[in-house]
Amino acid sequence: xxxxxxxxxxxxxxxxxxVTLALLGVVIANLPISFLGGFVPAPLLGLMPIYFWxxxxxxxxxxxxxxxxxxxxxxxxxxxPGVWTVSFIVTFALIDRQRDAFAGLAGVWAILGFATAATxxxxxxxxxxxxxxxxxxxxxxVMSELAMSVIFYVLVAMxxxxxxxxxxxPLRGDF
Numbered sequence: 001x002x003x004x005x006x007x008x009x010x011x012x013x014x015x016x017x018x019v020t021l022a023l024l025g026v027v028i029a030n031l032p033i034s035f036l037g038g039f040v041p042a043p044l045l046g047l048m049p050i051y052f053w054x055x056x057x058x059x060x061x062x063x064x065x066x067x068x069x070x071x072x073x074x075x076x077x078x079x080x081p082g083v084w085t086v087s088f089i090v091t092f093a094l095i096d097r098q099r100d101a102f103a104g105l106a107g108v109w110a111i112l113g114f115a116t117a118a119t120x121x122x123x124x125x126x127x128x129x130x131x132x133x134x135x136x137x138x139x140x141x142v143m144s145e146l147a148m149s150v151i152f153y154v155l156v157a158m159x160x161x162x163x164x165x166x167x168x169x170p171l172r173g174d175f
Contacts, residue, residue: 014168018053018060021160022046022069030076041145043152044118046073050088051117051153052160054095055103057168066092080132087124091117110157115150122146 025045034042046069053061070085077084094117095102105113126142 015060017163017168018049018057019065019068021163022049022053022061022065023072025049025156026069026072026076030073040148041141043149044121044145045152045156046070047088047091047118047121047149048114048153048156049160050092051095051114052157054092055099056160056164058096058099060168063089063092063096080129083125083128083132086128087121090124091121094120111150111154114153114157115146118146118149118153122149 023046025048029042029045050061050066050069054066066088067085070088073084073088074081102113102117122142122145126137126139129137
């Protein structure tokens with residue numbers, strides 16, 4: 001009986017890791033610390049776990065958590081409400097509908113897959129902001145954020161893969 005209790009605790013822990021990483025990514029990306037002097041925006045660190053876990057373990061990253069990460073991004077970024085919430089949900093819908101195509105990518109193609117999802121996310125944010133303010137916002141900040149996100153995804157994907165292999169995969173085993 002103790003083994004079953006330990007196994008259930010491990011499963012709960014493993015299922016909380018992807019969501020925690022997405023929310024933690026949002027918080028880290030919005031910390032008022034800049035290593036590059038504020039010349040470029042922070043990458044979309046909250047989107048990266050949503051993309052990764054949405055492909056690798058979609059059972060651990062349901063749409064609600066993409067919504068929650070988007071709301072947290074809206075609150076912490078100080079921008080107009082709903083911009084990142086809508087962007088994360090639209091991106092999650094793309095990931096969900098094209099899971100087989102994205103999950104089959106490897107190497108440079110996997111990075112381009114994330115770049116496609118991040119482009120949709122940034123384009124959605126840009127469009128929502130334009131509609132909210134009834135003006136065309138500057139294009140450079142969103143392109144900088146997209147570039148930083150794609151560059152950082154390489155490192156974050158390696159970290160998430162390690163977490164998956166070391167923690168989530170082994171702890172999600174069946175009885």
